[in-house]
Amino acid sequence: MMNPDISVINNTEPSAFTIFNANGDSEVLLLCEHASNYIPARYQRLGLTPQLLEEHISWDPGAAELARALALKLNAPLILGNYSRLLIDLNRPLQAEDCIPLRSEHHDIPGNQTLTATEREWRTEQYYLPFHLQVSRLLDARLQAGKATRVVGVHSFTPVYHGQSRPWEIGILYGEASDYAHLLIEGLSSHPLTVGDNQPYNIHPNEDMTVPVHGDARGLPAVLLEIRNDLLRNEQQIAQWATRLAPLLSI
Template identity: 35%
Template sequence: MARDLSRKLDAPLVVATVSRLVYDLNRPPTAPGAMPSKSGAIQVPGNLNLSDDDRALRASEVYEPFHAKVSEVLDGFDTPPAFVTIHSFTPTWDGKNRETQLGLLHDADPRLAMAMMAISDDTLVTRLNEPYSARDGVTHMLERHAIARGLQNVMIELRNDLLTREDDVARISSLLAGMLTASLDLQPESA
C-alpha cells in the first residue's frame, strides 16, 4: 500500500525493515510498547524479560537508523513537505469488531487530517482519530518528525482486511492519493 501510494504521489518512502513486534518504530525507546511482550492476548517470546541493555541495543540497531533515515529524507527538501505515515490494523481487537476502515489520526496539528476528513466520502468508513488517537501514544512519528518541524501531517490507519488483494490495494491507494492531493492542493501527477 505505502509503496503504491508513494509511487502515485512521486513521494519518498522510508519503510520499516522489521516487524513492529521486534520494534514498533512509532514508539520511543522508553515506551513499554516499543518492544511489546504481548500482542493482544499472544505473548511475543523474543521480547519477554528484555534487559535494559537488550532494549538499548535493539533501539540502536533498529530505531535510531530508521529515524535517522526519516530525518535525512525530510532534510533533503527545499520546501517543507507534508509528513504522512501509513499503518494497518486488524478488523477485530480484544474481541470487538472495528467498524472503522480508514482512520485519519493527528497529534497537535490537525490540519491535514481534518482536510482529508472534510473531503472523505462513503467509499470507506472513515473516522478521525480511530481506531487509535494521540492519547494512545501512537503518534511518536508525527511528534518527532512533523510537529517538531511544523509540517502538515497525518497518520493513516487502514483496516488490513481491505488490503488482501492487489486490485483493492491499487483502488485504496488511488483514493488516498486523491484525498492527499486535494487536501494539500497539489497538482496531480500526469498519467
Template identity: 40%
Template sequence: MLDDFSDPAAVEIVNMAGSAPILLTCEHASNHVPDGISLGVGPDALQSHIGYDIGAAAVTRRLAELLDAPAILSRCSRLVIDCNRPLLSPESIPDSVAGIEIPGNRGLSAAARAARARLYFQPFHDAIAGMLHRRDADVRHLLVSMHSFTPRLGDVERPWDVGVLQRRSPTIGTAMVDAFRAAGLNAIANQPYQIDDETDATVPMHGEAHGRPAILIELRQDRIDTAAGVQAWSAHTADAIRAVLR
C-alpha cells in the same frame, strides 16, 4: 538507493527523488525477524496483525508511485522493536501482544534492548529526519504515516474503512476525512486510535516537534489484504492526499 543516513538492513527507501512535497512512512511494514533474534513465536503469529500491519507496506509503495513521493519503510517486525513507539514505552519491545506471549522479549538485558534500538529503530528514524532535513530546504513537506487496523479488536467492531489521525494538523485531518467521505467511503477522524506522546513516535518526533504538518492514516486490513484491495485503496488514499495538497 539508500543515502548515507540509512541502514539497508533496517530501512527500505522507495522513490527517494520523488518530486511531491510529501514523505510517506510505514513503521510496521515488515514481519521479518533478523538473524540472531529469537522471539519464541511461530509463523502464524508473525503473519498476523501482531507481527506487522497487513497491507500497509504494499499501499505505501503504491502511493509512492501514484504521488511521486519518497517513502521510508521499516524492515523488521514490530515484535523485534516497534518503530512507532517511544523507546521508553513498554510497547517498544513488547513481551505480549493481544494476549499472545513473546517469550524472547522477556527479561531482555539493557544491552540487548539498546542493540535493537541502535540497529533497527534509530536507522529508521535517522532516515526520516535526514530526508526531511534535506527536502524541507526547498518546500515544507507533509508527513504521512501509513498503518492498518483490524476490523475487530476483542469484542469491539470497527466499522470504518479508514481513520485519519492528527493532533496538531486539524485542518489537514478534517480535509482528508472529507475527501474520503466525498468518494463514498466510511472515514473517521482520530479512530481507531489517537496520537499520543506515550504511544506514538513518528508524528510527534518528525512532525509536531518541528511544526511540520503530519497525519497518520489507518486503513482497515480486510480492505487491503488482496492485490485488488491494495490497488483500490492506494488510489482512494492518493486522491485524498491530492485533495489536501490542492
C-alpha cells in the same frame, strides 16, 4: 533464546529501512513503520508460532504494498521499516513501555520477557535509530531546500481487536494537523466509507513517534492513515485505496 548471542550475528541481515522512490518530488513524505514482519532467525520467532508472525501483532499486513502504490502515484519518497515491530516498534518513543512489547493483544511475547540491557541497546541501535535518523535527515534536507513537506504514515489495523469489531474502513489519525486531517476526512466522505476521526487510535506524544516527533514538533502537517487490513488483501483493493487517497493527500 531469551538472550540471543549477538556475537553470532552475521552480516547478511537487511538494513533497518528501505528507501523507495528516494528522488520523488511530492510534498508528501511517506513512512511505513510496520511494513515488515521479519525477525532474524536467531530470535527463534521470539517464541511465537509461524502463524502469529503472519498476523497483525507482528506487522501491518498490506501497509507496505499500499505505501508503495501511493509513492508511485504521488511520486513521493517512502521509507519502510525492515524489521517486525515485535523486536522494537518504530512508531513508539523509546521510553514507551511497549516500544519492545511484552504482550500484544492476546499474546505474551516470550522472547521479549527478560531482555538484557545489551539486547535492548542492540535493537535500538540496529533496528530503531537508523530509521529515525534517516527520516530526520530527509526532513532536514527538504527544509534546507525550502521544500514544503507533509508527513504521512501508512498503517493497517485489525478488523477485530480484543473481541470488538471495528466499524471504520479507514481512520485518519493526527495531533496538531487538524486542518490537513479534516481535508482528508472530508475528501473521503465522497466515498461510501465509514471514516474514523482519530479512530481506531488517538495520537499521544507518549505513545506515538511519527506524528508528534517528525510532524508536530517540526510544525509540519502530519497524519497516519490506518486502513482496515481485510480491505488490503489483494492488488485490486490496494490499487483502489491508492486511487482514492493519492489526490486527497496532495491537495
